[in-house]
Amino acid sequence: MSSTTKTSPVRPGASKAGGEAGRLLARLRLSRGFAWLVLFVIILVTLFPFFWILRTALTTNSSLFTGDQSMLPPEPTLVNFRRVLGLATDEEVRAAGGSGAELRFWLYLRNSVVFSTLVTVGQVTSCAMAAYAFARLKWRGRDAVFYVFLSSLMVPPVFILIPNFILLSDLDLLDTFAGLVAPFIFMTPFMVFFLRQFFLGISSELEEAARLDGAGHVRIFARICVPVMAAPLTTAAILAYVIAWNEFMWPLVAGNDPSVRVLTVGLSVFRSGQPQAAPDWSGLMAATVLGALPVILLFLLMGRRIVDSIQFTGIK
Amino acid sequence: MRERWQRLRQHQGAVASLFLLPAGFGFAIFYLWPSLRALYMSFTDYSLLRGEGELVGLQNYEDMIADPLFWQSMRVTGLYVLINIVVQTILALLIAVMMDRLTRSVIIRGILVLPWLIPQVVVGLLWLWMLDPRLGVVNHLLNVVGIGSQGFLGSPDQVVPSLAGINTWRFVGYTALLLFAGLQMIPKHLYESAALDGAGEIRMFFRVTLPLLRPVLALVLVLSVVGSFQVFDLVQVATGGIGGQPGGPADSSLVIYVYIFRQAFNFNNAGYAAAMSAVLAVLLALVTVLIMRGLRGSRSDLA
Numbered sequence: 001m002s003s004t005t006k007t008s009p010v011r012p013g014a015s016k017a018g019g020e021a022g023r024l025l026a027r028l029r030l031s032r033g034f035a036w037l038v039l040f041v042i043i044l045v046t047l048f049p050f051f052w053i054l055r056t057a058l059t060t061n062s063s064l065f066t067g068d069q070s071m072l073p074p075e076p077t078l079v080n081f082r083r084v085l086g087l088a089t090d091e092e093v094r095a096a097g098g099s100g101a102e103l104r105f106w107l108y109l110r111n112s113v114v115f116s117t118l119v120t121v122g123q124v125t126s127c128a129m130a131a132y133a134f135a136r137l138k139w140r141g142r143d144a145v146f147y148v149f150l151s152s153l154m155v156p157p158v159f160i161l162i163p164n165f166i167l168l169s170d171l172d173l174l175d176t177f178a179g180l181v182a183p184f185i186f187m188t189p190f191m192v193f194f195l196r197q198f199f200l201g202i203s204s205e206l207e208e209a210a211r212l213d214g215a216g217h218v219r220i221f222a223r224i225c226v227p228v229m230a231a232p233l234t235t236a237a238i239l240a241y242v243i244a245w246n247e248f249m250w251p252l253v254a255g256n257d258p259s260v261r262v263l264t265v266g267l268s269v270f271r272s273g274q275p276q277a278a279p280d281w282s283g284l285m286a287a288t289v290l291g292a293l294p295v296i297l298l299f300l301l302m303g304r305r306i307v308d309s310i311q312f313t314g315i316k
Numbered sequence: 317m318r319e320r321w322q323r324l325r326q327h328q329g330a331v332a333s334l335f336l337l338p339a340g341f342g343f344a345i346f347y348l349w350p351s352l353r354a355l356y357m358s359f360t361d362y363s364l365l366r367g368e369g370e371l372v373g374l375q376n377y378e379d380m381i382a383d384p385l386f387w388q389s390m391r392v393t394g395l396y397v398l399i400n401i402v403v404q405t406i407l408a409l410l411i412a413v414m415m416d417r418l419t420r421s422v423i424i425r426g427i428l429v430l431p432w433l434i435p436q437v438v439v440g441l442l443w444l445w446m447l448d449p450r451l452g453v454v455n456h457l458l459n460v461v462g463i464g465s466q467g468f469l470g471s472p473d474q475v476v477p478s479l480a481g482i483n484t485w486r487f488v489g490y491t492a493l494l495l496f497a498g499l500q501m502i503p504k505h506l507y508e509s510a511a512l513d514g515a516g517e518i519r520m521f522f523r524v525t526l527p528l529l530r531p532v533l534a535l536v537l538v539l540s541v542v543g544s545f546q547v548f549d550l551v552q553v554a555t556g557g558i559g560g561q562p563g564g565p566a567d568s569s570l571v572i573y574v575y576i577f578r579q580a581f582n583f584n585n586a587g588y589a590a591a592m593s594a595v596l597a598v599l600l601a602l603v604t605v606l607i608m609r610g611l612r613g614s615r616s617d618l619a
Contacts, residue, residue, distance in 0.1 A: 031517075035414045042411060043427055046489060049442055050430070052453055056445065069456040126338035133336045139329035149339075152347040154601050156546055158576050159593040162357065162586050163350035166364070186342020217331045246435040248549040253581060264437040268553050281445050288438050295433050303426040310429060310490060311497035 057081065057286040064281055080286035104258060105287060108266035113294075115180055115251070115262050116244040122185035124237050127192045128229070132221050134192070135199035136207065146196070153189040157249060165253055175257035183250060191236060194313070198232040199225065235309040238302055242295055263291045358591035363584045376591035386592065388567060389575040392476055393545060396571060399480035400544040405537065407488050412495035413525065425496070428489030436486070440553030443482045444469060469554055472568035479550060479569060487543075491536055498532030499525070534611040538604050545600055548573040572596055 056064065057080050058073040068074050084105050133139075134146045164183050165174075173179030202225060210220050226233065248264045255261060261269070267287060299306060333340075358376055362369030380386050415424065431439065446452050447468040455465040468478045502525065510520045526533075548571070552562045555569045563570035563578070572592065580589035 032418065035418055039411070039414050039418065039424070043424065045485070046427055046431060049446060049485070052446060053442055064451060069453055122338075126342065129335040129337075130339035133332040137328045137332045137335070139332045142332070145336075149343060152343060152351075154597070154604065155347060155351055156593060156597050156600055158546070158548070158573055159354050159590075159597045160347065160350035162364075162580050162590055162593075163353040164346060166353075166367075166586075167345075167350065169367075183342075183346040186346065187339040189347075192339060217328075217335075221335070242433055246437075248435070248437055248552075249577075252552075264435050264549075267441060268437050281448075281451070284441060285445065288441055292434050292438050295435075296430075299426070299430065299433055304422050306433070307422055307425045307429060307493065310493045311500075313494065313497075 053285045053288055053292075056282055057289050059282055061280060061282045080282045081290070083283055084287045084290060104266070105290065107258065108261055108263045109290075111177075111255075111260055112245060112263040114177060115247075115255075115260075116241050118177065118181045119184045119244040120237050120240040122181070123188060123191055123240050124233060126185075127187050127236070128195050128226070128233060129221070130187065130192050131195035131199045132225060134196045136202070136220075136225070137217070149187075149192055150189060153193070161249065161253065164250075168254060174254055175260055177260055180251060180255040180260055180262075184244065184247070188240075191240060194239075195229075195232065195236055197312075198229055202228055231305075232309075234302075235305050235312075238298065238306060239309060242298070242306075245295055267291055354590045355594055357587055358594045360587045361585075362587040362590070364580065364586050365584045369587050372587070376588045377595075379588060380591060380595065385567065385570065385575060389570045389572045392568070392570055393547075393572045395476050396480050396483075396547060397541060397544045399477055400483055401537065401540055403480065404484045404488050404491055404540055405533075407484065408491035408495055408536070411488065411492035412499055413521065415492070415496050416499045425489075425493060429493055430489070431486045432490040434486070436549035437553050439482065439486050440550045443478075443485075444554045447478060469569075470565060472565050475555060475565065475569040479547070479554065480544075482554065483544060483547065483550060487540065491540060494536050494539075495529065495532060498529050501532075502528045530611050534608055537607050537611070541603055541607065542600050545596070545603075546573055547571050548577070552577075 055071070055073055058076045058078070059068075060075070060077055060079065063074050086105065130149075134142060134149075160183075168174055168179040168182060171179070173182065206224055206228070207220055210224050215223065246264065247262070248268070251260075251262045251265050252268070256265065256269075267284075357369065359371055359373060360369035361372050361375070411428065446454050449455060449465060449467060449470055452468075454468070459465060466474060468474050506524050506528070507520060510524050515523060551569055551571050551574050555562055555564055563574045576589045576592050576596070579585045579592065
């Protein structure tokens, strides 16, 4: 390798010597500028819908129906948020063009929080234990059992939806939180796989040292592996939470009763309860903003970790 | 020595079964057992209303072959998957390569993955509003630039491409991030030597980047094919118009998941629905194996 390439590592044109170099460099800069432009447009397209939900949520239905498409809300108002949160008076609701269809936001929000929290805690705990058994313990038939577990990745959720529905119906657990979380709380194949990859990476010296000190497996798992794995376990928990928060099909069939109805189902029911004539777009968008808010907050706090974990999935 | 090793193994086996207890229970009760039960149900005329069913042999599978709506739903799903894969993979590759060359910014990567975090139901509602024929902002913009209003989700011809477009909006950043991670694994010196050989940007992409990205590309393809075959939330929420029947207009967006759901829960043909999901499960397994084989996805040229 020549010394010129060492100073200009990746850029192809830059390594060329001679009179051509200047022209090449200019062309390169031009194409980089163009690439930045494309990236900028993609980011704009990605973000615009978020801006537009917010814009709609801050507008009253009556001014939506005048067809005003200005980028900023013509007469910004918080009435839609107050309507969704149940803080507005009946008069305000009617004036804002509310349809009277009820979105019991606080109740559905609570249900979503309960559902997602239970699922996350259960899933991460039991999958971490399983991952430990698959990665750190030596036993007969380990790999075979692991592949059987992994094969459940191939089962489409709709295939097991009906039998699970029947099972929980027989157990009289439909429309209860227990029934809602049951199919998710013990494991997902992805989580076992994801955590096993991390457990494989723990150095065995640490484990040996602990064993010499007379620690049993439960102690090694709880006192050594879990602290060492704090970062990946947090990542796994965030992913589990987001996925649970977004879950729709199972809660739609197993938890349609308002007492356990989660936000995603609530939003879809709210939508289909609309009269044909005048959908309550601004109310719906306000609810949508509030429904996406927890995930967005989580993202603002943990963005880097989420990005890293997705990239990790790509490498392994 | 040998004896001790065997004892150790036995001991670890006992510990392992303890550690596997909760996950194993979940696997057996909510994955394995329902899979077997669904397979059995597909040979019965089970109805959720009656809560029972009689064995009917291959009747459900014969009905499926003769059912025009089943074939319609397969066509619709196939088209949806195809548009998704082509558009999404190419766009994601483009974004990943650009990010690799331009920036390491976590903020940009974060923004790109943001739509993936939002519930599909919310995504559906959002685009239902943005694509509204009369009041939606997209049609407004199209009118401004002189293209004119489109039917989008309300038009039988445009509903599937529209859904695929929405899904691409949601997933392309996530896919790009996976590919971006794969790009980081390619040693930089390979690009240097290719550049020394006088290879241009485009040739390097096809000679270095694409071949070495193969394992990640295979993973991405499997994820997006299997994922888009199973589209449900989006169609359920965004099609059929406000208050309409999901899968509309006129069944033109009746993807297989929606049809299975409709047969099981609206028409009370759980047996028939189970048969269709069994076919879908086999189909998805086949597609996965084909992609992994075709791209030799489990082997890397770097190793």
